[in-house]
Amino acid sequence: MLEIRHLTKIYDDGTVALRDVSFSVPDGEFLVVIGLSGSGKSTLLRCINRLIDPTEGEILWDGEDLAKLKGDDLRKVRRHIGMIFQQFNLVKRSSVLTNVMAGRLGYTSTWRSISGQFSQKDQQMARDALERLGLTDQTDKRADELSGGQQQRVGIARALMQEPKMILADEPVASLDPVLAHSILQHLERLNKEDKMTIICSLHYLDLVQRYSTSVIGLKDGRVVYQGSSADVRNITDAQFKSIYGEEAERMGGIVGELTTEEKGAA
Amino acid sequence: MRTRKFESETKPSLVPPIVAGLVSLVLPGFGHMLARAFGKGLTLFLSIVAMTGLWIWRVRLEARREVDFLAMFQKSIQLRPILLIILILIVLIYLWIAYDAYKTADKRKKPKSGFLWLLVFISFFLLGWQIGEIQPATLITEGKNSFPLLSRVLWPWEKAIYRPEEYLTGYAEVVIPCTEGVELEPVVVEEGDPVVTITPTCGNLSEIDGDPGTTLTMTGSGFLPNTETEIWWIDQVQNKFRHRAAGDYVKVTTDENGSFSLDVVIPYRVIPATNEEGYVVWRLQGSQLASVGEPVPSEELLLAIEKMIETIFLGMMSTIFGIILSVPISFLAARNLMSANKITLAIYFVVRFVLNIIRSIEPLVWAVIAIIAVGLGPFAGIIALTIHGIAALGKLYSEAIESIDSGPLEAINATGANWLQLVWYGVIPQIIPPFVSFTIYRWDINVRMSTVIGMVGGGGIGYLLVQWIRLLDYRSAGIAIWFIAITVAILDYVSAEIRARFV
Numbered sequence: 001m002l003e004i005r006h007l008t009k010i011y012d013d014g015t016v017a018l019r020d021v022s023f024s025v026p027d028g029e030f031l032v033v034i035g036l037s038g039s040g041k042s043t044l045l046r047c048i049n050r051l052i053d054p055t056e057g058e059i060l061w062d063g064e065d066l067a068k069l070k071g072d073d074l075r076k077v078r079r080h081i082g083m084i085f086q087q088f089n090l091v092k093r094s095s096v097l098t099n100v101m102a103g104r105l106g107y108t109s110t111w112r113s114i115s116g117q118f119s120q121k122d123q124q125m126a127r128d129a130l131e132r133l134g135l136t137d138q139t140d141k142r143a144d145e146l147s148g149g150q151q152q153r154v155g156i157a158r159a160l161m162q163e164p165k166m167i168l169a170d171e172p173v174a175s176l177d178p179v180l181a182h183s184i185l186q187h188l189e190r191l192n193k194e195d196k197m198t199i200i201c202s203l204h205y206l207d208l209v210q211r212y213s214t215s216v217i218g219l220k221d222g223r224v225v226y227q228g229s230s231a232d233v234r235n236i237t238d239a240q241f242k243s244i245y246g247e248e249a250e251r252m253g254g255i256v257g258e259l260t261t262e263e264k265g266a267a
Numbered sequence: 268m269r270t271r272k273f274e275s276e277t278k279p280s281l282v283p284p285i286v287a288g289l290v291s292l293v294l295p296g297f298g299h300m301l302a303r304a305f306g307k308g309l310t311l312f313l314s315i316v317a318m319t320g321l322w323i324w325r326v327r328l329e330a331r332r333e334v335d336f337l338a339m340f341q342k343s344i345q346l347r348p349i350l351l352i353i354l355i356l357i358v359l360i361y362l363w364i365a366y367d368a369y370k371t372a373d374k375r376k377k378p379k380s381g382f383l384w385l386l387v388f389i390s391f392f393l394l395g396w397q398i399g400e401i402q403p404a405t406l407i408t409e410g411k412n413s414f415p416l417l418s419r420v421l422w423p424w425e426k427a428i429y430r431p432e433e434y435l436t437g438y439a440e441v442v443i444p445c446t447e448g449v450e451l452e453p454v455v456v457e458e459g460d461p462v463v464t465i466t467p468t469c470g471n472l473s474e475i476d477g478d479p480g481t482t483l484t485m486t487g488s489g490f491l492p493n494t495e496t497e498i499w500w501i502d503q504v505q506n507k508f509r510h511r512a513a514g515d516y517v518k519v520t521t522d523e524n525g526s527f528s529l530d531v532v533i534p535y536r537v538i539p540a541t542n543e544e545g546y547v548v549w550r551l552q553g554s555q556l557a558s559v560g561e562p563v564p565s566e567e568l569l570l571a572i573e574k575m576i577e578t579i580f581l582g583m584m585s586t587i588f589g590i591i592l593s594v595p596i597s598f599l600a601a602r603n604l605m606s607a608n609k610i611t612l613a614i615y616f617v618v619r620f621v622l623n624i625i626r627s628i629e630p631l632v633w634a635v636i637a638i639i640a641v642g643l644g645p646f647a648g649i650i651a652l653t654i655h656g657i658a659a660l661g662k663l664y665s666e667a668i669e670s671i672d673s674g675p676l677e678a679i680n681a682t683g684a685n686w687l688q689l690v691w692y693g694v695i696p697q698i699i700p701p702f703v704s705f706t707i708y709r710w711d712i713n714v715r716m717s718t719v720i721g722m723v724g725g726g727g728i729g730y731l732l733v734q735w736i737r738l739l740d741y742r743s744a745g746i747a748i749w750f751i752a753i754t755v756a757i758l759d760y761v762s763a764e765i766r767a768r769f770v
């Protein structure tokens with residue numbers, strides 16, 4: 001159970017990115033965060049794993065306040081929170097395997113990780129993760145030789161290596177075309193349903209939100225302006241969506257749930 | 268509210284146009300100032316003062332022997348007609364400025380000053396031409412004198428090999444003058460050496476203004492075929508001089524069998540006998556310059572190779588030292604790593620400042636300083652290039668660090684990695700390509716630079732090059748230049764290859 005209480009973030013330049021945000025996420029939820037560009041989605045996700053230090057408020061995860069953690073304690077908690085990014089954030093010149101192994105750094109001593117001596121168990125884990133995401137053939141390629149969809153799957157594999165209880169996904173499909181977007185979100189859905197991981201994901205498109213979320217919060221200017229359950233979201237109308245989202249709201253289109261042959265092979 | 272610009276445009280001139288024009292005739296440019304075109308007036312004033320000053324300086328310089336200025340003027344115009352053109356231009360500009368001032372002060376007319384500025388530009392250009400002593404004609408007429416020299420520089424390889432040479436000689440003896448009862452010992456000829464015979468074996472000297480001396484028939488065999496052979500007179504104490512006929516040295520060319528035959532008139536120079544016996548035995552010798560053995564690399568070539576190697580290593584060592592010292596410094600000079608708090612930011616600014624100063628001082632200057640500190644030689648060169656390299660690489664490296672993608676760092680941070688793991692997995696893979704690229708680039712520069720550094724005594728081939736040029740040994744200098752060119756070309760190629768592989 002993740003509970004955000006009165007979370008506020010004011011950047012050094014005075015920008016107020018989050019204002020008194022409170023909500024809670026029961027374990028096993030697929031929470032989608034929606035909101036206009038600049039509404040504070042990235043800031044919120046990054047506050048949860050403390051890539052950004054919140055200005056005020058509490059982030060209670062199973063009773064522990066993540067906002068107060070420092071140093072080693074913070075790193076230990078981060079190990080259990082996977083994160084995937086819109087721009088994938090792979091080390092482009094490193095191999096796929098190295099990028100995936102990086103997910104294991106929190107569990108590996110400095111010396112072992114620098115000399116590249118990961119345990120047998122870790123290596124088996126990497127093979128499993130790559131297989132699960134259909135990347136077995138790409139293991140030794142450089143990360144930047146992969147297509148966008150493949151790179152995002154490497155990002156997921158890296159997160160999986162953390163054996164996370166929760167995954168934060170900051171617009172994971174915004175750089176991908178509709179078919180790939182569904183492929184990636186289906187991977188996340190599987191992690192959510194089969195592995196019982198909590199997913200917190202920011203998305204832009206109403207149809208994707210309706211298709212994958214089990215609950216939704218809407219942000220506007222750093223405030224929570226909408227909270228809805230899975231059922232609420234299924235019934236949300238375009239007009240309601242636009243009221244949260246502004247006129248830019250749109251559907252992704254594409255055929256929900258159907259994969260191309262290539263993606264089937266990969267998935 | 269009206270803008271300032273608007274005000275200055277509409278404010279009328281302080282004086283009527285005619286006054287502005289007249290003031291300009293006294294003090295060029297001041298008319299404009301009175302007409303509220305201060306900047307323009309000042310620029311014109313300074314321009315005409317500078318032009319006139321430069322013109323007077325050049326006139327005095329061209330005719331410095333003349334006493335009064337008028338004579339100087341005439342002389343210098345004779346020598347350099349361009350000075351007259353410049354003078355005409357200055358006068359033209361002077362008048363034009365007055366006219367322009369008149370126009371400027373008259374608010375109904377807008378002066379078109381484009382042509383005035385063009386004239387100012389042209390007269391500065393001509394002054395520059397004169398001061399730079401530019402003479403394209405000389406380049407064409409005298410330039411061809413450099414061709415023989417250039418050809419030696421461009422194709423110096425005759426000097427690159429050396430054929431060991433030895434004189435191949437054979438002689439016979441003559442008694443001068445003919446003396447009864449003198450028996451000459453037979454000349455001992457070793458197997459394979461040339462044989463010379465002379466008939467008769469005695470004779471008389473030529474007299475000055477008198478009878479020619481005895482004509483001897485000299486025949487030689489066993490010499491090198493078809494080769495020039497010199498004829499020498501040698502006495503018993505090894506005094507020697509070359510045989511001449513009608514004032515010229517006598518040279519004979521052997522036939523295809525290595526033989527020759529020649530008539531030799533005993534010259535008057537052969538010193539008369541002064542010993543008790545009253546005669547002197549002279550040797551008449553034929554001598555050829557023959558190469559023996561295989562051609563070997565010349566001393567100059569070996570020296571050039573040696574110094575080229577020294578140069579390459581000089582460049583390499585200064586690059587290595589430069590890398591070692593600039594890598595840590597570059598982290599201090601990377602803004603994204605140093606902007607965490609005020610202290611680190613202060614360090615960043617200090618480091619940047621020092622690097623900029625060091626870099627702005629030429630390696631040549633550092634070399635001179637290093638030579639004073641450690642003496643002539645490659646070590647001084649290494650110090651100079653290292654210092655300059657630290658500054659140059661420090662800047663390039665730090666910019667590479669500043670431009671790394673922060674996304675992967677964020678992702679690795681999110682996995683719970685510690686700082687060292689972050690650097691190893693996130694920072695280093697990203698900075699390796701630019702670091703490799705800049706390092707090779709620097710090595711390239713250092714090798715080129717070390718040839719220049721050598722010229723002031725910092726070791727390497729540059730020193731050799733300068734010495735050979737001073738000795739007018741253009742062939743050897745050519746060898747050095749070829750080596751430098753070849754090395755730089757190879758280095759260019761290698762660095763491009765390595766860069767392509769890493770980036």
Ligand SMILES: Nc1ncnc2c1ncn2[C@@H]1O[C@H](COP(=O)(O)OP(=O)(O)OP(=O)(O)O)[C@@H](O)[C@H]1O
Binds near residue numbers: 015039040041043044
């Ligand atoms: N490092 C920063 N310093 C100052 N202001 C920032 C910083 N990062 C974000 N902001 C500001 O905070 C606000 C929220 O930004 P945030 O990136 O969280 O929005 P977002 O909802 O993720 O937008 P997008 O959909 O464009 O990614 C914006 O006004 C943004 O300009």
Ligand SMILES: [Mg+2]
Binds near residue numbers: 170
């Ligand atoms: Mg964002």
